[in-house]
Amino acid sequence: MRGLPKIQQLQVFQAIIQHGSIRAAAKALDQSQPGITRSLQELEQKVGAVLVIRGGGGVILTGAGIMFKTRMELVLNELNRALDEVEHLNNLTSGTVAMGLSSLAILTLLPAALREFKKTNQKSSIFNREGQANELLPALQSGELDFIMVRAIPSEYLSGLVQEPLFKTSFKVYARKGHPLARCTSLAQLQDADWYLPVTAMRQCNPLESLLFNSPDKAVMRGTVNAVLQMVLHADYLTVVPKAMVRAHFLAQNLGIIPVKERLPDVEYCLVYSSERPITQAARSLMDAFHLESQQHAWG
Known part of the structure; x- marks a missing residue:
């Protein structure tokens, strides 16, 4: 079986991308620059390709780096969700939910849905990103978000996704x-x-x-x-x-x-989530709260 990269190497690569340079990544991770460079080199040797080009202005992803980044972020996001699920099973937390909402959902459904959700998920942590479908879809597809609530998305953009209708509004x-x-x-x-x-x-x-x-x-x-x-x-x-x-x-x-x-x-709004990754219990609970509130809200 092919040997896999270490999680630490993936986290270093992610930090380099996020912060734009090896120096900034070393500072963010509280590690030395030689240590960060060594982890990156070991990762590139394991992958068998150069992932970034280093220059005076920072780093630039290569074609292989761009391809590897997409899959790597999905792996790390899913691993974090797995840890959340275990904590939830052990009653240490009620899980973390990351969602993306349009402005309409924030102004109308979010307050009541969160109140309903908190009745049974007191310890849950919630992260929300506001935006339109084209802004939120990449984060959903990479596993950064559990679900999004946006205007109905045309079918040609729904590969690997489930779209649940919520409501129509005038x-x-x-x-x-x-x-x-x-x-x-x-x-x-x-x-x-x-x-x-x-x-x-x-x-x-x-x-x-x-x-x-x-x-x-x-x-x-x-x-x-x-x-x-x-x-x-x-x-x-x-x-x-x-x-x-x-x-x-x-x-x-x-x-x-x-x-x-x-x-x-009229325009239809929907919940959208991955059909290829399991939805967490906490995320499903919050989605159910949005379903409940959308049925009770006056949309005319």
Whole structure:
């Protein structure tokens, strides 16, 4: 059987990648630079390939390094999960859950879901990363995240993943209260307005934008949800976001729906997780809490 690298060598390689140089990795791990260099060389000998190129500005991953990094991170993340599961079995903790949530999930479901989860998982540690599907998928695929909650992902991106539908929500056109276009009743009346839309991923917004704009060349600004809300409130931009998001946000008192006659398409949100790795008991428990809260929430 082929000999495998030592865990310490993998951790050294990971630190070099994270910190960008052997010197910075040595400082982070509280080890000497010669010791870090030796571990890296031993790992490269074991792998049979050069993994990084060292220069004055730090290190650069080789093609082999990039390939090895992806698998190595999955191994280390799964090993950490195995240790969490054993601790949970021994009643030392209730496990660690790492999740990725869209802004809508954070503003609507997260507080109540965590309260429900904590009823039976008092000792659990929770890590959350906010973002869109394209930002969160790499971390899910590498094993860094247990699951993500985002807009439904097209099937061509779901290899090795399970997608569980949670809820559908309606989108509305929003402006600040008192906006000159606040009483418009059709999208045609809004064609010349300035628009600021949340960043979307994987062409998910194309059907919506084809409905909003007559011209595919319409100039549209894009950014985070917080940036969108600020631009709508202070710069007279229009936007399209889920009604449930604005209702849950403190800016709801300052934003209003433009009553256009056209119905915007509903958008489905889902839980997504790996079909190739076992989900931990703690992660499954938190996912169940999100399912419960999504059924009780008003999405209209």
